[in-house]
Amino acid sequence: MGLSERFWHHEYWLPPGATWEDMKESAGTRYPQPQDLLLCIPGALLLIIVRCTFERTVALPLGRRLGVSDKLRPKVQPNATLESFYVLLGRTPKEEDLISLAKQSDLPVKKVETWFRHRRAQDRPRLMKKFCEASWRFTFYFTSFFSGLALLYDKSWFWDHTMCWLRFPQQPLPPALGWFYLLELSFYCSLVATLPFDVKRKDFKEQIIHHIATITLIFVSYCANLIRFGMIVMLVHDASDYILELAKMLHYMKWKWVCEAVFIVFAVVFIISRLVIFPLITYYYFVTKFQFFIVSCLINAFLMILQLLHVFWSYLIIQMIFSVILCGEKRKDARSDTEESDRSEAEDLAKNKE
Known part of the structure; x- marks a missing residue:
């Protein structure tokens, strides 16, 4: 038996007693095929092109019209020694490094420290870039959630989850659900491809783990014909994502009170969907009501990874609500990419103008 035959052996992918013969296409009946x-x-590449077009032709003009503008940042004087250290050894030199660099550059330590602060500011993403990214994700998640809701609203298994396993795996695939699945997979593949170019946030590592887990779950659940269960899980995830992106857009527009209200709505929807509904669906309807086989164990493992990420993000969300909104502390995104405060940038600009 070759490697490919071993990988696709029905005992790994399907429950006991089922084989790939049970999922052979016949007249008028179609089942998921891995090659799909x-x-x-090409779907991910197309979405990247659509995203670039959307950000330039829709999000950018919209942001300008809504008052989103980039702040002026101090210009860095060219310095080969400092630039070499910045690129090769680190963006934030230690005190002993600052002293050494000051001697090499024949500059005061304070000026070297200021140079690195300004250099870091140059690399930080502009406010308009963040607005455009949030606008694209909002558009996709909003469309995805309500499209998915429209597709599943009239499905009996959407309301009674025990019917997800009725005659499994011999469950025909409606074309609309197949295309929706493919769109979601293409979107997350496009997110992974653009991660190096997108705004890098503090939870960058967690984002990578989330995207890999999501892509794996979509791929595996499609091949094993767990489409019904997968659609419900994707819908639960999309329920709060578009609200978060809307809150970000409002934050970049500086609509403070509206942003805080939307963020609280997001927090409520996120916690209910990710910490209540998601575990109920996955661990009650999937773990306790379903036959175990190798792929189902793999799915359980990745669902657990997602649940741990949900707990981590819920902690950040609750922390932000109490510290920023309720206690009135200085606003700072829990997933912010910002290193320096706006005040320090304003002070530097003022000094440069004097």
Whole structure:
């Protein structure tokens, strides 16, 4: 038996007693085929093109009209010694490094420290870039959630989750659900491809873990014909994502009170959907009501990874609500990419103008 045959052996992918013969296409009846997922590669590329077009032709003009503007940042004087250290050794030199660099550059230590602060500011993403990214994600998540809701609203298994396993795995695949699955997979593949170019936030590592887990779950659940269960899980996830992106857009627009109200709505929806509904669906309807086989164990492992990420993000959300909104502390995004405060930038600009 070759490697490919071993990988696709029915005992790994399907419950006991089921084989790939049970999922052979016949007249008028179609089942998921693993080769369908290869379309996610051109799909991801197409979404990246659509995103670039959307950000330039829609999000950018919209942001300008809504008052989003980039702050002026101090210009860095060219310095080969400092630039070499910045690129090769680190963006934030220690005190002993500052002293050494000051001697090499024949500059006061304070000026070297200021140079690095300004250099870091140059690399930070502009406010308009963050607004455009949030606008794209809001558009996709909003469309995805309500499209998914429209697709599942009239499905009996959407309301009675025990019916997700009725005659499994011999459950025909409606074309609309197949395309929705492919769109979601293409989107997350596009997110992974653009991660190096997107705004880098403090939870960058957690984002990578989340995207890998999501792509794996979509791929595996499609091949094993767990489409019904997968659709419900994706809908639960999309329920809060578009609200968060809307809150970010309002934050960049400096609509403080509206932003805080939307963020509280997001927090409520996120916690209910990710810490109540998601565990109920996955651990009650999937773990306790379903036959175990190798792929189902793999799915359980990745669902657990997602749940741990949900707990981590819920902690950050609750922390932000109490510290920023309720206690009135200085606003700072729990997933912010910002290193320096706006006040320090304003002071530097003022000094440069004097």
